[in-house]
Amino acid sequence: MKKKPSKALIIISTIIVLLVLTILSNIVLNKVYKTKYEEFDSVDKEMFVQLSSIYKQFNENGEKLWNNKYKLNKEPIILIRTNKDKGIIRKYAYAVNVKGIEKSFLARKINMPKSLNLPEVYRISKFDISLISTWAPSNFGTVDINGKSIFYFKYHPKMIENPELYFDFTSFLLHESFHTYKQKDWTYDKGDGEYIENYPVNKENYALMGLEFKLLDKCMETNNKEEVKKYLKQWTTVRAYRYKKWPQLVVETNTEAIEGTARYIEYKYSDLTGGKLTVLAKKESPYYVTFMQAYDYIANGQAESPSYLERSMKYETGSALGLVMDKIDINWKKGIEDRKDKNGETQYKILKKYFNISDKDITEDKINQIKEENDYNELLKQGQKIVDLVNNNN
Structure with a gap:
């Protein structure tokens, strides 16, 4: 007499059958369901419109975005549709410029309009085990496909329909893909490359930082090349003076190099396409604040924590320095x-070399002259406010 299968075996068998059916049905649906762009929902349609615009700019204006050797439109990308920021639950993924993906039975070529002028696009089933690492709660990363490290990027409805500043599909993708593909061998942020030991919390450091902001604002506001050179040389002198006092701060320039250039790409793209995203962007008109406005907001306790000045602000100063150097044709x-x-050279090092500034040029007389021209005593008062805020927060 045959033994009846146990309840546990029946349950396990049922789960396995259901799992297999789920996987098979998803594979079939991926092959036959909504395989044309016209059938996509509004989020996917707009995502591909924005991707098309990015590729168009890299194809036509690569030199203005970075240089003609960096072509994001030629790099492989996996675009993963999720439900929210750092989403784990996902619908499917699209592969663009991924060699060999057409051979996978888990991939389906999508019919895209010629007007978008995109490379071949393949939709990949959510059950492709080669993408299993992308299920982690992250927005981007790399995944190994056919022996090649490929950038993946997750997008979701809010990113397309009502994004936060800097976290719209285009800006976020441009920034993180630049880190992955262009900066893959950059070493500025390796190890403790951005760590500042014993950050100087004193009014003079913050006042000198404010002086840099005033000079950088002047560079941003004028298109007169001689004026830009004058203010930029003064900025470099003040920065060198601040680092002479607190040498540990020089690692700020590593953040300016690694993050400032990635943000620079965002701003250059926005400018080329008539967008509003610019240095120290905001959502309302005039769509940005100046460095000094940001500094005063922080000092007066009206905006970000003073810790914003230590690292996050370097995204903005780094990108601004790139934009300003463009104005005076510095290569x-x-x-x-x-x-x-x-070893590359940070924006600061490039400017020190350009203006031929050495330690002997950083005199108290020169610094005092710059201070007098820029109401330094008021900056000292604001610097003290920042010190008080830091101490109260600790």
């Missing part, structure tokens, strides 16, 4: 590119 991009066999 800085080649110099800043860092790799394992060649």
Whole structure:
């Protein structure tokens, strides 16, 4: 007499059958359901419109975005549709410029309009085990496909329909893909490259930082090349003076190099496409604040914590320095590119060399003259306010 299967075996068998059916049905649906762009929902349609615009700019204006050697439109990308920021639950993924993906039975070529001028796009089933690492709660990363490290990026409805500043699909994708593909051999942020030991919480440091902000604002506001050179040289002198007093602060320039250039790409793209995103952006008109406005907001306790000045602000100063150097035709991009066999130079180092500023040029007389021209005593008062805020928060 045959033994009846146990309840546990029946349950396990049922689960396995259901799982297999779920996987098979998803594979079939991926092959036959909504395989044309016209059938997509509004989120996917708009995502591909924005991707098309990005590729168009890299194809036509690569030199203005970075240089003609960096072509994001030629790089492989996996775009993963999720339900929210850092989403784990996902619908499917699209592969663009991924070699060999067409051979996978888990992939389906999507019919895209010629007007978008995109490379071939394949939709990948959510059950493709080669993408299992992308299920982690992250927004981006890399995944190994056919022996190649490929950038993946997750998008969701809010990113397309009502994004936060800097976290719209285009800006976020441009920033993180630049880190992955262009900066893969850059070493500025390796190890403790951005760590500042014993950050100087005193009014003079913050006042000198405010002085830098005033000078950087002047550079941003004028298109007169001689004026830009004058203010930028003063900025470099003040920065060198601040680092002479507190040498540990020089690692700020590593953040400016690694993050400032990634943000620079965002701003250049926005400018090329008539967008509003610019240095220290905000959502309301005039869509930005100046460095000094941001500094005063922080000092007066009206905006970000003073800790914003230590690292996050370097995204903005780094990108602004790139935009300002563009104004006076400094060929800085080649110099800043860092790799394992060649040390690049930060924006600050490039400017010190450009203006031929050495330690002997950083005199108290020169600094005092710059201070007098820029109401330094008021900056000292604001610097003390920042010190008080830091101490009260600790």
